[in-house]
Amino acid sequence: MKQQGLVMVFALLVLLSITVLGVSAVTSSLSQSKMAVSMQQRGLAFDAAEAAIAGVFFESEDEVLLSDETKTDPLSEARQDIIFDPSSDTMSCFDDGEWTDRFMTEGGLTTGDRHILDGSYQSATSTKSWSKTAFVREQACRGSSNVIGGSNVNCHVFIIRGCGKVSGRSSVVANTLAASVFGPASQ
Template identity: 60%
Template sequence: MNKQNGLVMVFALLVLLSVTILGVSAVSSSLLQTKMASSMEQKSVAFDAAEAAIAGVVFESEDEMVLSDPGLEDPLTVARRVGEIDLTAEELSCYADDRTRREVTSAGLDTNTMHTVAGQFSPQGAVDAWSQTAYVREQACRGSSNVIGGSNVTCHVFIIRGCGQADGSSYAVANTLTAAVFAPATN
C-alpha cells in the first residue's frame, strides 16, 4: 500500500506540473497576442494619419480661397517652385527637409489656410500626420481626349507622400499618391 501512495503522489505531481506548464504557456501566448494587437492598432492609426495627410494636400490644393489669395500658396505650387525631384537618384522621404510639408491635426482642415502648424492627429494614442509633396515632371497628357492634343496644356506630375507616426515609434507609416494636374505648358 505504501508503494501505491507514493505512485499516486508522483502521478499527481506530474499532472500538476503539466497543468502549470499549460497555464504559463497560455498566459505567455496571451501577452504576446496583446502586444501584437496593440502594434497592429498603432500601425493602423498611423496609416489612417498618412491617408489623412494625402487628403489634406488634395483639400488644400482645391481650396478656392487659398488659390485666389496671393498671400497663400497651395502645396503643389510650392512644390513646383522648389523644382523637380529626380526619382532615379533620390526618393521622397517622410523626413525630407527640402520638400513641401503640410500637417494634419485633430482640428481638421480649414479653408483659406496653409496647414503648416504641427500638432497631434489623434490625441488618444498620440499620432502625428504630415505630407511631403514634390514636383516630378511636366509631360504630355495621356488619354483619349483630343481636346488637349495640340493645345498649350500639359500635365504637371506630382508625388505626394502621406506620413503617420505613432508616439514612441521609431518609424513612420507612409503611403504615396501620384497626381497629374492640367496646367499651361511652361514653354
C-alpha cells in the first residue's frame, strides 16, 4: 500500500513539473510574439519616417514644381520661415505650423505637386508618414574653390525630420537629416 501512495505522489510531482514547463513555454512564446510585433511596427514606422525624408528631396528636385512660380518646394519654404537654432530649438514631430510640413501617402509622390495633404502612408497596417523641414543657416561652402566658385554661391543648411507612426501605438519614430544645398548668397 505504501508503494502505491508513493507512486501516486511521484506521478503528481511529474505532472506538476510538466504543467509548470508548459505554462512557462506558453508565456515565453506570447512575450516573444509581442516583441516581434513591436519590432515589426517600429520597422514600419521607421520606413515611413525614411520615406518622408526622401519625399522632401523628391519635391525639392522636382523640375516641374521648381518651374511653377506659384508653388514652392519644402526647402524653399523653410528658407523663408523662421531660422532653426539647434542649440536652443527642438523640432518635434508634433509641432503644428512651426516648421514646413510634407506628407507621404499611399498615392505616392507625383511631379509638380506639393504634398501637403495628410493621409495614410500604408493601409495594411495603418501608418502615417510626414516630415518637418527647417532652415538652419547660410554658410560658405567647403571644398575646392575652383569647383564651387565665387562669392555669389553659398551653402544653405537645413534640418529635415522624418516622422512615422503606426496607428494604435502612442509612439512616433523619427529620423533626422542635416542637408546642405548650393544656393545664391544673400547680399
